[in-house]
Amino acid sequence: MQNDFNVIVFISGRGSNLKSLVESAQHYKITHVLSNKPEAPGLSYARDCGISTCSRPRSDFSSVKEQKSWLFEQAATFRPNLIVLAGYMQIVEPEVVDSYEGKMINIHPSLLPAFPGLDTHKRALEAKVPEHGCSVHFVGHEVDGGPIIAQSKCQIDPQDNAHILASRVLELEHRLFPWVLNHIATGDIFIDSENTLVYSDTAQKEATLNDFILGTT
Numbered sequence: 001m002q003n004d005f006n007v008i009v010f011i012s013g014r015g016s017n018l019k020s021l022v023e024s025a026q027h028y029k030i031t032h033v034l035s036n037k038p039e040a041p042g043l044s045y046a047r048d049c050g051i052s053t054c055s056r057p058r059s060d061f062s063s064v065k066e067q068k069s070w071l072f073e074q075a076a077t078f079r080p081n082l083i084v085l086a087g088y089m090q091i092v093e094p095e096v097v098d099s100y101e102g103k104m105i106n107i108h109p110s111l112l113p114a115f116p117g118l119d120t121h122k123r124a125l126e127a128k129v130p131e132h133g134c135s136v137h138f139v140g141h142e143v144d145g146g147p148i149i150a151q152s153k154c155q156i157d158p159q160d161n162a163h164i165l166a167s168r169v170l171e172l173e174h175r176l177f178p179w180v181l182n183h184i185a186t187g188d189i190f191i192d193s194e195n196t197l198v199y200s201d202t203a204q205k206e207a208t209l210n211d212f213i214l215g216t217t
């Protein structure tokens, strides 16, 4: 099938979510993978898959902000339908967020709005919450903020440590993220001009079957 829904993925590290997005791409095509870390293992994976990559080290720039500007300038030249942040560990500048309103998504390893930021698994354990999970959301101005598209959750067991919990959540991420992306590509999920998330009947039924929690419909 010809996919003309072009996606750019931003990463900073190992790229396990990128791999799940590549392996489960049905209705989208990942055209480029960009990174602030030229040594990111996910970039090697992308190249092995024949996907174009784009990265320059921080030392090439006078500031992190300049490096980010360059990366997003490159992204714009590729004219993506959607930008996907998959473990991209930099804060996106407000003007970039504005220019990709409804066209940039992120995955975060917590049940947002709980635990934005880093060390989510450790913090969830310390807070003794009964459940944890992951969220896919449109990117907003706050760190890990913006309209939540879908979430997947798991129980926290008494014997869990941060490592065990992170593995369990990562499995959820690898199912949830491609599901959301495929449904955005088909138009089964979108955000309208009033910032309301819209889900087709198919998306709603599949979400129920998969135990995914959808944002406000």
Ligand code: GRF
Residues within 6 Å of the ligand: 011, 012, 013, 014, 015, 016, 017, 018, 042, 086, 087, 088, 107, 108, 109, 170, 173
């Ligand atoms: C994932 O847990 C993702 O939710 C978070 O960063 C991690 C990236 O992992 N934003 P990977 O590089 O996709 O393996």
